[in-house]
Amino acid sequence: MASASPLKALLEFLRDSTLRVGLPVPLPMEEIYSWALPLRLPRMGSVILYTGALYQLMPYIESLTRYLSALEGSRVSDTLLRLARILIATPKLTRTLLAPEPARVERARRILTNISRLLSSSGVAHAYPYEDDLYSGVLLYDLGLDDAFAEVAGRVYRKLKEHGASTVITVDPHTTNILRNVYPSYVDGFDLEVVNYLEVLSRAAEESRIRLRGLVSEAVIHDPCFYARYLHIIDEPRKILERSGVKVLEPRRSREATYCCGGPVESVAPRLASKIAETRLKELAEKSKNVVVLCPICYTNLSRANKLGLRILDIAEVVEAEVPGSGSPQ
């Protein structure tokens, strides 16, 4: 009987999709860059805002994970493998089939728009690579597919250079870490300065280049593993929140000791990932109903397991630039 382990099928799917389409889930590139169209960001510049597509992909990955959960513990039939190949060849079909909640897709666009505005308000002009805002390959690296990852890393680097980049501003912990700490050993002559927007923003706030306002009065903070233990971006989000007037509450396991949301194993063991998320949510709930997350993977995995009715918000949904003179947000 021709069948494959779900994990093998999944790894091949992620690899082939990333190599052919530039995204681990085959989608039309406009899904990734359409958020930026109304902002009229230039295509070329020495400072490039590079999202690595993670925020935009997460609603689709969430749908995909629902399918994977249904398959957990079973074998994958030939029909399904054929379907996977068709999906990679026809990204528009994938978009239709995965059909994520429109609100989730919209939310990702809103977050990125706000991040871009926060940067502009801080006086940090930036360009955006549009159809070249490719996925960084971080999932391939984390799952051990390092040959494919090396190819992807080289391609992303070349595209960023084509857009004139000398500095890249990243917006999530995984993309930041992979560019800052991993790309240099996979890409010959890697010469991009990688800064995270929280670093940019906290400095701007400290130097009073931007005035911030918060949309909640207090929240418990959930540090992502990659900011806390790989990048040591720990004080920056706290400064930003405090400058915005948001009271930051610390959960039991916080800062360098922060607890994983479970997200990284959601493709291999979805139920285990949910259980880890539930454990984390319980201790976050001890401090506040408002939870601030700093990573789209944390957001997705915690939201999926959120049976406690917590309000889970990305930091870029909680903080915005106060426009001088107006006193109220748009």
Next chain:
Amino acid sequence: MDPLSKALGEIRRVLDDEFFQESVKRAAGHAEEKVPDILDSHPYLKELAREVRRVKEEVISNLDYYIEEAMKSIERIGGKAYLASDASEAREIVGRIVGRGKLVVMSKSMTAEEIGLREYLESLGNEVWETDLGQLLIQLEGGKPMHSVAPAIHLSRERVASLLREKLGFEVPEGARPEDMVRMVRSFLRSKFERADVGISGANAIAAETGSIVLVENEGNIRLVTGLPPIHIALAGVEKIVPTLMDAIKVALVQAAYDGLYPPNYINVISGPSATADIEHVRVRGAHGPLQLHVVLLDNGRLEASRNQLLREQLRCIRCGRCQWECPVWQHTANLWGGPAYGGPMGVIWTAITMGVDAAAGLSMLCLGCRRCDYVCPVEIPLSRILLGLKRIYAHGLLGGQG
């Protein structure tokens, strides 16, 4: 079935087991809070951990030399030293010393677990008892230890009571308290200790300089296992060798502290069989303690690992289990994730060392890469980096080299 599917199947069974989940998390939570307190109250421990890291590194880089030194020292002080290349050779060596139809008492040893020693000695027709309470419960249950130091954390007092009733015939009343059950086990095992022909222990460290074995414990069973029977066999992986006796003591202190039990109730130092010279100053081997001491050093992949860039740093491990306590995956699976003997982040890597990379690579796919383990390891093993290396090996194998 491949190791990953097998582990996932077992894990799925406990994810909804409320008692399992709660007790593992409670125990881990205690350790998570206790260890930082211990380290703050005894500031020298971090320095000791750094020294242990350094001497372990020295030994791993010269493992052949230190094995030879340790064996010479053990023989010099009247013990017998053996080097077993793999699990089956180790079982045979111990089997020949023990023989058949004997009464054997064991103290908890992950290395014995690794080679399936208890089951082997039983198959030779010996009566074998684990004497660490948690490990005895595992023996009665017929399962696998769920943590290196606290093997039976997943069992409720009710489950313990019913095991003692069913397997040992104890009359445990309904609602029996833990202290009542401990007393019953103590009196049962006391009769075994007194009559035992052989005591088998592991070792936390072995000093190459003096041939001394150091063992750290809280229950007091190790002193009885290693002190009462006429024959003592110590089984230890070759990575347990350290240069000096002082280094060995440091390992014991650091191991206890990072597991969350400090100060440890007992540290045992054993240098050769017992002896006396109290009659006319004539030295006689065998006084109150054992007459014979056998030390079985186990290779089983460790020498090869010491030359393997990916795996070598794991040989610094002192088995404190702190990476298990801190791991979000382990807190939901206990040692069901890790392999047949070992568990948790360090367990997957020990499985790779002792059973081959193929037995462990799939299991690495359950690592979150969150690095909580890296941050707390007293000897700074880059666990998540090694696990990522194993993921690569697995992904390449799964995709026929097209990773």
